[in-house]
Amino acid sequence: MTDTKPVRRIAIIGTGVIxxxxxALYLAKGLxxxxxxxxxxxxxxxxxFVEAAWPALKRLGLSxxxxxxxxKFSAALAQAVDGADLVQENGPERIDFKQKLYGQLxxxxxxxxxxxxxxxxxxxxxxxxxxxxxxxxxxxxxxxNPPHLIPLVEIVGGAKTSEATIQRAANFYTSIGQRTVRVxxxxxxxxxNRLQAALAREVYxxxxxxxxxxxxxxxxxxxxxxxxxxVMGNMMLNHLGGGPGGIEHFxxxxxxxxxxxxxxxxxxxxxxxxxxKLIDSVxxxxxxxxxxxxxxxxxxxxxxxxxxxxxxxxxVAPRGVAAE
Amino acid sequence: MTDTKPVRRIAIIGTGVIxxxxxALYLAKGLxxxxxxxxxxxxxxxxxFVEAAWPALKRLGLSxxxxxxxxKFSAALAQAVDGADLVQENGPERIDFKQKLYGQLxxxxxxxxxxxxxxxxxxxxxxxxxxxxxxxxxxxxxxxNPPHLIPLVEIVGGAKTSEATIQRAANFYTSIGQRTVRVxxxxxxxxxNRLQAALAREVYxxxxxxxxxxxxxxxxxxxxxxxxxxVMGNMMLNHLGGGPGGIEHFxxxxxxxxxxxxxxxxxxxxxxxxxxKLIDSVxxxxxxxxxxxxxxxxxxxxxxxxxxxxxxxxxVAPRGVAAE
Numbered sequence: 001m002t003d004t005k006p007v008r009r010i011a012i013i014g015t016g017v018i019x020x021x022x023x024a025l026y027l028a029k030g031l032x033x034x035x036x037x038x039x040x041x042x043x044x045x046x047x048x049f050v051e052a053a054w055p056a057l058k059r060l061g062l063s064x065x066x067x068x069x070x071x072k073f074s075a076a077l078a079q080a081v082d083g084a085d086l087v088q089e090n091g092p093e094r095i096d097f098k099q100k101l102y103g104q105l106x107x108x109x110x111x112x113x114x115x116x117x118x119x120x121x122x123x124x125x126x127x128x129x130x131x132x133x134x135x136x137x138x139x140x141x142x143x144x145n146p147p148h149l150i151p152l153v154e155i156v157g158g159a160k161t162s163e164a165t166i167q168r169a170a171n172f173y174t175s176i177g178q179r180t181v182r183v184x185x186x187x188x189x190x191x192x193n194r195l196q197a198a199l200a201r202e203v204y205x206x207x208x209x210x211x212x213x214x215x216x217x218x219x220x221x222x223x224x225x226x227x228x229x230x231v232m233g234n235m236m237l238n239h240l241g242g243g244p245g246g247i248e249h250f251x252x253x254x255x256x257x258x259x260x261x262x263x264x265x266x267x268x269x270x271x272x273x274x275x276x277k278l279i280d281s282v283x284x285x286x287x288x289x290x291x292x293x294x295x296x297x298x299x300x301x302x303x304x305x306x307x308x309x310x311x312x313x314x315x316v317a318p319r320g321v322a323a324e
Numbered sequence: 325m326t327d328t329k330p331v332r333r334i335a336i337i338g339t340g341v342i343x344x345x346x347x348a349l350y351l352a353k354g355l356x357x358x359x360x361x362x363x364x365x366x367x368x369x370x371x372x373f374v375e376a377a378w379p380a381l382k383r384l385g386l387s388x389x390x391x392x393x394x395x396k397f398s399a400a401l402a403q404a405v406d407g408a409d410l411v412q413e414n415g416p417e418r419i420d421f422k423q424k425l426y427g428q429l430x431x432x433x434x435x436x437x438x439x440x441x442x443x444x445x446x447x448x449x450x451x452x453x454x455x456x457x458x459x460x461x462x463x464x465x466x467x468x469n470p471p472h473l474i475p476l477v478e479i480v481g482g483a484k485t486s487e488a489t490i491q492r493a494a495n496f497y498t499s500i501g502q503r504t505v506r507v508x509x510x511x512x513x514x515x516x517n518r519l520q521a522a523l524a525r526e527v528y529x530x531x532x533x534x535x536x537x538x539x540x541x542x543x544x545x546x547x548x549x550x551x552x553x554x555v556m557g558n559m560m561l562n563h564l565g566g567g568p569g570g571i572e573h574f575x576x577x578x579x580x581x582x583x584x585x586x587x588x589x590x591x592x593x594x595x596x597x598x599x600x601k602l603i604d605s606v607x608x609x610x611x612x613x614x615x616x617x618x619x620x621x622x623x624x625x626x627x628x629x630x631x632x633x634x635x636x637x638x639x640v641a642p643r644g645v646a647a648e
Binding site (some may be wrong): 183185188195216221230235277 | 344444445464468474475476478503504505506507508509511512513515516517518519520521522523525526527530532533534535536537538539540542543544545546547548549550551552553554555556557558559560561562563564567568570571575579581582583584585586588589591594599602603605606608609610615618619621622625626628629630632633639
C-alpha cells in the first residue's frame with residue numbers, strides 16, 4: 001500500500017461493538033472486509049449487526065460498490081489478514097494481548113500495510129513494542145462509537161510511528177468520509193473522551209448537589225449549548241461569540257467570568273451514594289420510555305443532523321462546514 | 325396576572341442583544357411588547373434587530389397573532405411597564421443599578437406582575453433586596469443567547485422568591501415554546517454557562533498544550549460527542565450508553581475510566597501567552613472565512629436541527645423529545 005494505491009480490502013480483528021460498526025461502515029463505502037474473531041457465533045452476530053445498520057447507512061449514502069456480500073469471515077487470523085491493505089484492530093484492551101497480536105501481525109503483513117488500533121485506553125508507544133520489525137506502520141485510529149454513524153476518528157501515533165503512516169491513515173479515513181483529528185501527544189482518553197469527561201464531571205456534580213434534576217440538566221444541555229456543539233466546535237463558536245471583534249473580543253469579554261466559573265466547578269466522587277442519586281434521577285427522567293424507543297429517537301435525530309451538515313445545498317454555505 | 329390570566333403584554337427593560345432577542349421572540353409568539361431603553365437610537369436598533377430576526381422566526385413558526393406592529397417603545401420606564409403582565413429585565417449587570425430599578429418597578433407594578441431578570445452574573449437574592457414590598461414576584465429567567473433561536477430558559481429564585489412565582493414563570497415560558505429548567509440553588513453561571521465553562525476549560529487546555537489545533541479540537545467536538553449533545557443530554561445519553569443495562573450498567577462500566585480521566589483534565593491559566601496561542605490557532609482554522617458567513621452557516625444548521633427536533637413526524641418518536 002502506498003499513497004497512490006487505494007485501500008480496497010480491510011481486515012477487521014475483533015468483531016465486538018466497535019469492530020462490527022467499522023465493518024458496516026467499510027462495507028457501506030464499497031470496501032472488501034475480512035473479519036476475524038475467536039468468540040463463538042461471532043460471524044452470525046457480525047452479519048446481524050451489519051444488516052441492522054444497513055438502513056441508516058443507506059440513508060447517509062452508500063458507495064456504488066457497497067454490498068453486504070463483500071464481507072468475509074475467518075476465525076483464522078492469518079487467513080483474515082491475507083491480502084489486506086489495512087488492518088483495523090479492535091481486540092481486548094490488555095497490553096499483553098495486544099503486544100502479542102502486533103507481533104503476529106508484524107510477521108504476517110507486508111511492511112507497507114498499516115495496522116490501525118481502535119484502542120481508547122492504551123498508548124501506541126506501548127502497543128507497538130510488540131511489532132519488532134515494523135512498529136512505524138502502527139497507529140491509533142480511535143473512532144467515536146458507533147463509527148458507522150459518528151464520523152470522528154482520532155489519529156495518534158506512538159513513539160515509533162512514522163509521520164508517513166499518520167498521513168496515510170488520515171488520508172484513508174478522510175477518503176471514506178470520516179472526520180479525522182491529529183492528536184499530537186498521547187493523552188488518556190485522547191481528545192473526545194476527555195471533552196466528554198470534562199462535561200460529565202460538572203453534570204454529575206450539579207445533579208449530585210441537588211442543583212438540578214437529571215431531566216433538567218439534560219434540558220439545559222440539549223436545548224442550550226449542546227444545540228450548537230453539533231454544529232460547530234467550541235473555538236469557532238467562541239470566535240462568533242465575540243461578535244464583529246471575533247475571538248480576540250471574546251477573550252476580552254469572557255475570560256474574566258469564565259475564569260471565575262472555573263473556580264467554582266465541581267469535582268464529585270462517584271461514591272455508591274452519588275451513583276444512586278444520579279441513577280434515581282435518570283429513572284425519573286426516563287419514566288416508562290424503553291431504551292429501544294429512546295435509542296431510535298436519538299439515532300433518528302442524529303441521522304437528520306448529519307444529513308443537514310453533509311447534504312445541505314451548497315448555496316447556503318459554500319465554504320463547507322466549520323472545523324474542516 | 326394569575327395562573328389562569330394569560331400573559332398578553334410584556335415590558336422589556338433594556339434592548340441590548342438579549343432584550344432585543346427576547347422582544348423578537350415575544351412578538352413571534354403573538355404577544356404585545358413595550359420596550360424601554362435609555363440609549364440613544366435604541367428604538368431604531370431594536371426594530372432593525374426584530375426585522376432581521378423575523379425570517380428565522382417565521383421558519384420556526386409564527387403564532388397566528390404574531391406581528392412586528394405589536395412592538396411599542398417608550399423611553400419612559402413608567403409608561404413602558406404600564407399594563408404589563410410580565411416584565412423581562414435586561415439591565416446592566418450592576419447590583420446597585422438593579423436594586424434601584426427593582427425598587428421603582430416594585431412601586432409601579434401590581435403585586436401579581438412577575439419581574440423576570442435575564443441576569444447571568446447576579447443572584448436574585450441580592451437583586452430582590454431592592455423590591456421592598458413584593459420581592460416574592462422577582463425571579464431570574466436566564467435565557468441562552470439568543471433566546472429567539474435557543475429555547476433554554478433557566479429559572480432560579482432568590483431567598484424571597486415564592487414558589488408560586490417560580491411555577492408561574494415556568495408555565496409562561498413553557499407556554500410560548502421555551503424549554504425551562506428549574507435551578508434549585510443560586511450558582512455562579514446557573515447551569516448552562518457552567519457546562520460551557522467545564523468543556524471550554526479542557527478545550528483550551530488541549531490547544532494550549534499543543535495536543536490538538538483549534539480546528540482539530542473543534543472537529544473532535546462537532547463531529548464527535550457534540551453531535552449527540554444537540555439531540556439528548558448527558559444523563560440520558562449515559563443511560564443509552566449502558567446498552568440494555570441502562571444507566572446502572574453505564575456506571576459499572578465507565579465510572580473507572582471516567583474517574584481516571586478526571587484526574588488528568590487540565591486547568592489552564594488564561595495568560596496573555598495562552599490567549600495568543602488560542603487566538604492564533606483559531607485564525608488558522610478560520611482562514612479567509614468571514615464572521616458573517618460563519619454566523620449564517622451556524623444559524624442555518626441550528627435552525628435545521630431545531631426543526632428536526634420540534635417538527636418531526638409523530639410516528640418517528642411518539643413520546644416527544646428526551647429531557648422534557
